[in-house]
Amino acid sequence: MLRAHIPSASAIPIDISLPLPGPEPSPDEDEIAGKRSWKHPFRDMRNRLGIPLNRAGLEHEQFTVLSNDCWGQALYTGYRLPYQTPLIGSGMYSDCFLRFLGDIEGYLGSPLRFINLTRYPGLQRIRNQRRPWPIALLRDDVEIHFMHYQSEFTSRRAWDKGLHRINLDRIAVKFTADKDGATEDQVARFAALPFERKLLISRRSRPEIPCAVHTPDFVINGAVMFRRSLKYFDCTHWLNTGEIVTDSPRVWMSRLIYARGV
Secondary structure (H helix, E strand, O other), rough: OOOOOOOOHOOOOOOOOOOOOOOOOOHHHHHOOOOOOOOOOOHHEEEHHHHHHHHHHOOOOOOEEEEEOOOHHHHHOOOOOOOOOOOOOOOOOOHHHHHHHHOHHHHHOOOEEEOOOOOOOHHHHHEEEEEEEEEEOOOOEEOOOOOOOOOOOHHHHHHHHHHOOOOOOOOEEEEOOOOOOOOOHHHHHHHOOOOEEEEEEEEEOOOOOEEEEEEOOOOOOHHHHHHHHHOOOOOOHHHHOOOOOOOHHHHHHHHHHHHOOO
């Protein structure tokens, strides 16, 4: 089990993607992406072109993505697949996420316990100013912030549904180097984790880290970052093999489809 150092909560900057107005993420299969919407013609066109491109050549549709933000949720949306992870509409700070990855089965087997206050004072101030989204603990040392949910009930329902769909035999993990209090030590720890499919999103080039993808137009928002990251690596090839490929016909097509970067 990883024993990640817990930095001082007051020293961690608030660099997470905060919830935007809108409906809560639905864990139901009939709510996954790809529906046509005349209110959002660009998004409709992007999905109609991007989803078939993403799915082309995908060898397995049953896989679990573990991400420290909404990047993983956006991946399932971008492939028009049902969510197969409990980490939907939620986020973790880097220290908690690394600890979680160090003992996934142990943490997933522990009860989800909701709490009123986060140990990160800056984040608590934002919760007080905007709205107190639900927070839960696993094993008393991993905080999960259900930032896109309104209540403990809907947060737990999404968590439980994703938990029943998880595929521990085919896991892909994604970490971001430039948000959620990530340090260079934590980046190195993630790069050393023994996952076949791991991805490090970074705003700067890191050629010394094989799983790193340089995203020069980096943004904090995880869902937007998923779509932007498709311009820089072949996500389908990564899901199939665990290999990071940055130059392929799919990548070049994605640069056209996701040129607007939203």
